[in-house]
Structure formats: structure tokens, C-alpha cells
Amino acid sequence: MCLIAFDYRPQASAWLHLVANRDESFARPSAPLGAWPEEPDIIGGRDLVAGGSWFAVHRRGRFAAVTNVRDPATESPPDGPSRGHLVPEALKTDDLSGWLNALASSEAYRYAGFNLLVGDHSGLWHLHRGRGAIQLNRLTAGLHGLSNARLDTPWPKLTLARQGLADSLLDGGWPQSALAVMHRQCLDIDDQALPDTGVGLTLERQLAPPFILGETYGTRATTWLEWHQNGHLELSERRFGPNASNLGETHLSLSTEHWDRTLQA
Template sequence: MCLIALAYHPDAPYWLHLVANRDEFHDRPSAPLGDWPDAPQIVGGRDLRAGGSWLALHHRGRLATVTNVRDPALVVPQRAPSRGELVHQALTCDDPQAWLEQLAAGEAWRYAGFNLLVAEGRRLWHLHRSRHALTLRRVTPGLHGLSNADLDTPWPKLLATRRGLAESLDTGAWPDDALAAMATPREYDDARLPDTGVGRELERRLSAAFIRGETYGTRATTWLRWHRDGGMEIAERRFGPGGRAEGESHRDLRLAT
């Protein structure tokens, strides 16, 4: 994923609402939201090149999603594992907190920069690996956003999509307002852009919540709502070059509580 907005309220009937965009090269082969043939207890999209995922869940009642950290100066270790594999490991490890603590103790330095969100039992963790930082925290209740920096770094598109999610919940129009914010192709003025080291032109292009491009752009929008009794509604819209709609999937699941 490259942009995530979430509402985390562990004591509410629907304790997690999440909406996210995946930006990727259009020629990278991917499988849509669905059961994994080699791991039928896992549901999610699948990167068919490296085998991992950008967002997936396990029927035991666990969710994981990952974003990249955008920093050209970050030195990627040789033979670094795919960051999408972190999602698979998060879903299949015996104890997610112990596994995350192991990563935070140094194991995560083997990977290129990333943010990893893991949810289980109405607990939510965030692990951040950047050039200078490796931090693990329990996410506090409330509204949050995550893109290609740290949690809640106030990039314009993050603020706009987080606001769209809030409006969606306040008006009872879930997920319509949240999806409208995620589908916005607006690029922001240079004065509002971060400087991640990729140059002004690319920075401007990547500032849009929804990126339309012939070779690289938003490939999928995923949204979900998780009830405390284990019920989850999850859906995915897929897009091709130029933002062309390529299909939609919906699942109603019963997960462990």
C-alpha cells in the first residue's frame, strides 16, 4: 500500500475502518482479493512476482498491511527480502507481538524501508523502518493516516483522505465519502509538498491520492470494516493504466475474535 486512512476505536462495535490505495507498476503481475490457493486461511491480494501481499488477513482474526518508505538515500541491503513477505509472516507467526518485537530489535534492518500495520484481538501495532529509525508502537485509538513516511506524517493527501474517512463515519455514508477521497487525482502545490529526495516533478505527481499513469499508478483501492464479533466486510476495486476500472470484489467474512 502507499496510502492508508484508518479509524481505530477498539471499544466500538465496528472497531476498525480502513481504506487504502496500492500504487505500483502496471506490469507487475498481481492476483486480486481472494483466497490464497496455497494458504486458504489467508484472504487478500497477492504479488505474483515475490509472493507476498500489500494487505491480507487470516481467518484466525489477524490483519496486516505494508507501505514502502520513500527515501532514495536509504541504502537497501543486498538480497533484501520482499517487504510484501512481511504481511505473510505477520499472518502466520505464532505470536505477532513477539515477532514484531524481534523485528524491532534489529531484524527489520534487513529490509528496505517500510511501515507495517498488524491488527489482532482489537490490538493494533505499527512498525516503522526508515533510514535512521526502527520503532514499534501500539497505535492509539482515533483517526490515523499512513503513507510513505511515518504514521500521521501530515502530507496533504494523507490529511485529505483521513478527513474523507472521518466524514464518511460522521455522516453514516461509509464507505462512499472515504472512497471519494481515495479516488481524488488532485496534485498539490509545490509549497505543500514534502521533500523526499525524488525531485519536484515526481513529488508533485506522487502527491495525488489516486495516481493515473500509463506505466505506474494506483492499482487497487481496498476498504474494510471489522466488527468486534468477528464479522468483516472487505472489498477491492482494481485499476489499469490511466486509472481504467478493471473489476471489483466484495467478501463478507467471519473471523476469530
């Protein structure tokens, strides 16, 4: 993922609402949202190059998502493992706390910069591997956003996505009005408001909106999730090709007990 907004309410009937965009090269092969053939307890999209994922859920009642960190000062180890591998590893571990603490102690340095978001009914955690530092936090209830920097860094796209989610939950427009914000392809902001991530002003402008429009690189999927205390969740993925061409949608209605599914092409 490259942009995630989520509302975490551990005491509410729906403990998690989330919207997210995945930005990637259109030439990189990937599988759409669905059960993984060799690991049917995992449901998510899949990178067919490295075998990992950007967002997935597990029958045990856990989800995980990863974003890259875009910072020229963050060193990337040569021949490091794919950051997408963190998603299935987070889902499958029987000792999530121990696994996260091992990452936080030193293991995260094996990877290029990343943010990992992982949670279940017992809690929600964020791990940031950035420039010379690793930070692991258990998150408090509330509205949060994550892009290619630290949690809640106020990049314009993140601020907009987070507010769009908040408004949709407040005015009853969930999820459609939140999705409309995630699909905005332009922002009317001054260049001074853009982050400086070392890619140059022209590319910073292209990457500024929530939805990246492009011929070879851009937003390839929008995901939304609603997860209830009783284990029921609604999960949907809209897929896009070059220049926002529509490649279809998958909607799943799942139970962590039965994985009941309703597919909509």
C-alpha cells in the same frame, strides 16, 4: 499499499474502518483479492513476482498491511527480502509480540524501508523501518494515516484521506464518500506543501494526489475494510489499469469462524 487511512476504536461495535490505495507498476503481475490457494486461511491480494502481499486478513482474526518508505536517506540492503513477505509472516505467526519485537530489535534492517501495520481484537501495532532507526508502537484509539513516511506524517494526500474517512463515518457516507476522496486524481496545493523524497518536483507532483494516474505506474487497487467485534468483516477491492481503467471489483462478507463469502464481479 501506499496510502492508508484508518479509524481504530477497540471498544466500538466496529473496531476498525480502513481505506487504502496500492500504487505499483502496471507491468508487475498480481492476483486480485481472494483466498490464497495453498493457504486458504489468508485472504488478500498477492504479488506474483515475490509472492507476498500489500494487504491481507487471516482467519484467526488478524490483518496486516505494508507500505514502502520513500526517503533517499534510508539505506536499502542489497538483495534484501521483499517487504511484501512481512504481511503473510505477520498473519501466520503464533507469537505476534515476539515476532514484532524481533523485527524491532534488528531483523527489520534486512528489508528496505517500510511501514508495517498489523492488528487484531487485542491491539494494533505500527512498525516503522526508516533512516537508521526502527520504531515499534502499540497504537491508541483514534483516526490515523499512513503513507510512505512515518505514521501520521501530514503529507497533503494523507491529510485529505484521513479527513475523508472521518467525514464519511460522521455523516453516514461510509464507505462511498471515503472512496471518493481516495479516488481524487489532483490536488490544488502549492509546491511548497509537497514532501521532498528525493524523486524530483515533477514526480512529487504526480505522486501527490491520493489516486495516482499514469500509463505505466499508478494506483492499481483501492481497498476498504469494516471489522466488527463479533468477528464479521466486510472487505472490498476495486482494481484499476493504466489511466484509471476499471478492472473489476471483489466484495467479501467474511466471518473469522466460517469465511462466508459473497463475490461481486
